[in-house]
Each structure stands twice: as C-alpha cells, then as structure tokens.
Amino acid sequence: MILVVGHKNPDSDSICGALVAAELLKARGLEAKAVRQGEINRETQHILETAGMDQPEFCDSVAGKKVWLVDYTDVAQAPDDINDAEILGIVDHHRLGDVMTVNPLEAWIWPVGCTCTILFNLFKMEQAEITRPHALLMMSAILSDTVGFASPTCTDKDKEAVQQLAEIAGVEDLDSFIKDLLIAKTNIEGLSAAELVEKDLKAYPFNGRDVVVGQVELATLEQVDGMIEALEQDLERRCQQDGLAFAAVMLTDITTANTRLLYKGEWAEKLVKHEVDGILMMAETLSRKKQGWPWLQAELV
Ligand SMILES: [Mn+2]
Known part of the structure; x- marks a missing residue:
C-alpha cells in the first residue's frame, strides 16, 4: 500500500492532489x-462537498511505509x-526542498x-480516465492555488487544465464556480x-534558524480589524515557545492583492x-511563494 500524503496544515491542493494522485x-x-x-480547512470542505468526496483519513506517521509526496519536498x-x-514519488510545484531518498524515485x-495541473497532465499522458468528482477536485485546487487565475504563479498550463476539467465536470458557469x-x-x-x-502556516529553515510565515486570504482587510493585537501576541508566543527567529502572517486582500504583514521575533x-505609521503593507503581493517569501528572504539575510 502506497500512502499519498500532502503537507502539514493541508490546503486544498494538498488534499485534492493526494486524492487525485x-x-x-x-x-x-x-x-x-x-x-x-x-x-481540512473550510475551502477544502466546500470542495469535497461539491465533488461528493470524503476527506482522506488522518495519518501523521509513515515509518516503514511507501509514500508519495504531494505539494512539497521539504522535510x-x-x-x-x-x-x-521510502519515498517512491513526488508531485510538486515548489522549489526543490531537502527530502532525501534511498532509491531512485519518480519526481x-x-x-x-x-x-x-501536473496531475491532470499525467492523467492525460497515461490516458487514465478522469471521473467527474476527480475533475472537480483538480479544477478547484487549481483555482484555489491560483486565486481564480489572479496569482502571478498562474501559468497557461493551469488555465488550459481548468478549461478542460470544467468540460469534463460539466461546469458551465466558471465565474460563479470561482466566486x-x-x-x-x-x-x-x-x-x-x-x-x-x-x-496556512509554513515553516522555513533559514540561515540556520527556524522561521514561520502564515497567510490568511481575505475578501477585505476589514475582516481582521480588531484582531491585530491578538494575532501579534500569537506570533510572539510562537517565537518564544518554538525558539523561532521570526514569525509572520501575511493578511492578503485577494481582491486588491494588498498584503499587510504582521511579524515578531529577534x-x-x-x-x-x-x-508606514506602524503598518507594513506589501503592495501587489498575492503569492507567498513568488512574492512574500522571496522578499522576506532578501530582507532577513
Ligand atoms: Mn499547491
């Protein structure tokens, strides 16, 4: 039995991708x-309901098992x-991380x-049948990760995949599906x-220390008015409890691509x-992977 496992704090891609892989x-x-x-988060819950699929079972121990990793390559x-x-395979769209394998693997x-998007192309290459529920899982994950095609991480391959998957799933009104x-x-x-x-907290080892950066996607930053102090206290607590050099959370308005960064640590x-006036705004920042974390890496050196 091969266990297919997405990353910690699973997002929709990690759950849908694992099911599809x-x-x-x-x-x-x-x-x-x-x-x-x-x-699973609320968005993933919504996706699984739409697709009529059950969530994968919980498992955080894989010793002695054969595994495929989905959506990450970081230990x-x-x-x-x-x-x-034993890592047999990897499907991912992030920078190459630090997992090691004993044997050759499929990556x-x-x-x-x-x-x-990669999985969709693998299905096509292998001429494997894509059922309606699996088409819904894939197109939803792609639309989630690319924030409805708005993210700078979005490529033509992602758009093409969604187009074909929507056809398989019989989704006619893509705009209302995205909404x-x-x-x-x-x-x-x-x-x-x-x-x-x-x-959606991610841990990044950086310059020999541990750093965490979370992201909360919002329809408007007003949704977190009144919670700023509590969020900052939580970041401070994490730094102290886990010995982190830096803990941050990106509060991202996905309609304007404006991000407010809250941060604590040494x-x-x-x-x-x-x-500016005690507030750090990251303009034109929607993606943690392509914009937020690269900027932070340059600043934290
Ligand atoms: Mn992903």
Whole structure:
C-alpha cells in the first residue's frame, strides 16, 4: 500500500492532489491511499462537498511505509518520521526542498500554479480516465492555488487544465464556480487568532534558524480589524515557545492583492524601516511563494 500524503496544515491542493494522485496510482494497478496530516480547512470542505468526496483519513506517521509526496519536498512539511519511510514519488510545484531518498524515485516537479495541473497532465499522458468528482477536485485546487487565475504563479498550463476539467465536470458557469470557491476560501468567521495564524502556516529553515510565515486570504482587510493585537501576541508566543527567529502572517486582500504583514521575533527589527505609521503593507503581493517569501528572504539575510 502506497500512502499519498500532502503537507502539514493541508490546503486544498494538498488534499485534492493526494486524492487525485492516489487515483492515478490505482489506475496504474497499484494499491494507494490518500492521507492527510491535519484538519481540512473550510475551502477544502466546500470542495469535497461539491465533488461528493470524503476527506482522506488522518495519518501523521509513515515509518516503514511507501509514500508519495504531494505539494512539497521539504522535510519540515513532511510527517516527522519521513526519514524512516521510502519515498517512491513526488508531485510538486515548489522549489526543490531537502527530502532525501534511498532509491531512485519518480519526481514530477513543474513550475506551474498547482500540483493538480501536473496531475491532470499525467492523467492525460497515461490516458487514465478522469471521473467527474476527480475533475472537480483538480479544477478547484487549481483555482484555489491560483486565486481564480489572479496569482502571478498562474501559468497557461493551469488555465488550459481548468478549461478542460470544467468540460469534463460539466461546469458551465466558471465565474460563479470561482466566486463560491473564493467565498469559502476567505470565510474566517469565528476563528481565533491562533487558528488564523495556524490556518496556512509554513515553516522555513533559514540561515540556520527556524522561521514561520502564515497567510490568511481575505475578501477585505476589514475582516481582521480588531484582531491585530491578538494575532501579534500569537506570533510572539510562537517565537518564544518554538525558539523561532521570526514569525509572520501575511493578511492578503485577494481582491486588491494588498498584503499587510504582521511579524515578531529577534529578526523583526530588520523590517521596521518598511513600516508606514506602524503598518507594513506589501503592495501587489498575492503569492507567498513568488512574492512574500522571496522578499522576506532578501530582507532577513
Ligand atoms: Mn499547491
């Protein structure tokens, strides 16, 4: 049995991608099962409901197992005992991380907007059948990762995949499909400050220290009015508890691509010069991968 596992704090690509990759392996005649390392978010819940699919079962231990990784290649985002597993395959669209393998592996790493875009092309290459639920999973993940094609990470391959998948899934009104998805994506009602920071938090080892950067996608920054202090306190707490050099959360208005950065830690003083009236705005910043984290890396050196 091959376990197909997305990253910690799973986003929609990590969940949908794992489900779809497991399906691809099954189409090859292998035994495979998608698993998840954490709770699914509201957007993913919406996607699974739309597709009529169950969430993968929880599993954060893979020692002695055969695994495929979906949507990451960093040890920090893998199950803690990943070094005791056999990595057979990788499907990802991020920079190459630091996982190591014992044996040769199958790796599909493309610079596109979403893991599911790569998976869609693999299905086509292998002439495997794409069912309606799996088409819905893939197109939703692509639209989520590319924020409805608006992200600078979006490529023609992503647009082409969505177009063909929408046809397979019988989705005629793509605009309203995207709107429903983005409403689910930006629904933060009732979430605590800690839950918001945790929502899409990524750990990056940097200059020999640990750094975390979260991102909360919003329909308007007003959604977090009144929570700024609590969010900053939560970042401070994480720095102290986990010995982090820097902890930040990007509050991103996905309609205007404006991001407000909240940040704490020993390295925080390096960024103060960019504040205006005590607020650090990152203009034209929608993507943590392509814009937020590269900028931070340059500033934190
Ligand atoms: Mn992704």
